[in-house]
Amino acid sequence: MLSVAHQVFLAVAANLSFSKAAQVLFITQPAVSKHVKVLEDQYKVPLFERKGASISLTQAGQMLYNHLVKASEIQRKIEYDLSTLSNVSHASGHLRLGASTTIALYILPSILSNFQREFTSVAVQLVNRNSEYILNALLSHEVDLGIIEVENKLTTVSYQHFMSDEVIPVCSSKSPLAGKELSIKQLTQTPLALRERGSGTLDALLKALSEHGVKSSDLNIKIRLGGTEALKNFLRADQCLGFMPKPSIIRELAEGELVEVPVKGLHIKRDFFFIRRKGTDDDGLTSNFIQFAMRDL
Structure with missing residues (x-):
């Protein structure tokens, strides 16, 4: 088992911040510093280089971090594998899951609720x-399993299809756009509210528009908002057109708060994939969750 000091070091190294590590671990910053000092005394080398308000890993710190990441993964596998020897329903462990906004807010809640009812000893941490962001979190070992939209596949990541959804153009029922059908040319002249860069929803939109010869710079973007709920609430109050994942606005469409504004020839479909680091495909806990989620969808 990793010592408390090693777990604290991992949190500091992942965040490159003593204060952020303290927040994540729910301990005081002096306690974090004390645990790191214990390790530096134990190994007789500095693990962090202090540069004013920022810190970075020393060569020794980076070496220790690389070893501890591997040790942490082995520890998690041991806990899960031994707990499931007699019965998989006795599984215990810690599932670190990351998901893009649409999945985290509108698809996963019921799946996670059912999963935890069946596997009561598995602790789940969800990053939304x-x-x-989720792809980078996977590559930096902050999560062990991700669910995201995928445009370009990396050789260091393994992919398994989860589900598909549709992104549709919508506006407030009070907007002058309500009840209209737009051409691609009219769309480029229409005030738009869009998601932030790095959003899978935005990437899917831009990919679909590129098939019609339209670039991001051709669009009349009035505002960018971070997160699906922020964009949805803005569209309810404004007259702009926005592009929303259909699962996120089922209620608003049914109640007439938002209405679809068809754009001739524009169809936006997204595919979501489970992603894992290459070489971790045999991980029992993440494999168990993938199988459960596919059945429960």
Whole structure:
């Protein structure tokens, strides 16, 4: 088992911040500093280089971090594998899951609820960010399993298809756009509210528009908002057109708060994939969750 000091070091190294590590671990910053000092005394080398308010890993610190990441993964596998020897329902462990906004807010809640009812000893940590962030979190070992939209596949990541959805153009029912059908040319002249860069929803839109010869610079973008809920609430109050994942606005469409504004010839479909670091495909806990989620979808 990793010592408390090693777990604290991992948190500091992942965040490159003593204060952020303290927040993540729910301990005081002096306690974080004390644990790191214990390791530096134990190994007789500095693990962090202090540069004013920022810190970075020393060569020794980076070496220790690389070893501890591997040790942490082995520890997690041991806990899960031994707990499931007699019965998979006895599984225990810690599932670090990352998902893009649409999946995290509108698809996963019921799946996670059912999963935890069946596997009561598995602790789940869910990170909800855009697709770019989740991919980077996977590669930096902050999460062990991600669910994101995928445009370009990396050789260091393995992919398994999860589900598809549709992104549709919508506006407030009070907008002058309500009840209209637009051409691609009219779309480029229409005030738009869009997601932030790095968003899978935005990437899907731009990919679909590129097939019609339209670039981001051709669009009349009035505002960019971070997150699906922020964009949805803005569209409810404004007259702009926006592009929303259909699962995120089922209620608003049914109640007439938002209405679809068809754009001739524009169809936006997204595919979501489970992503894992290459070489971790045999991980029992993430494989178990993938199988459960596919059945429960």
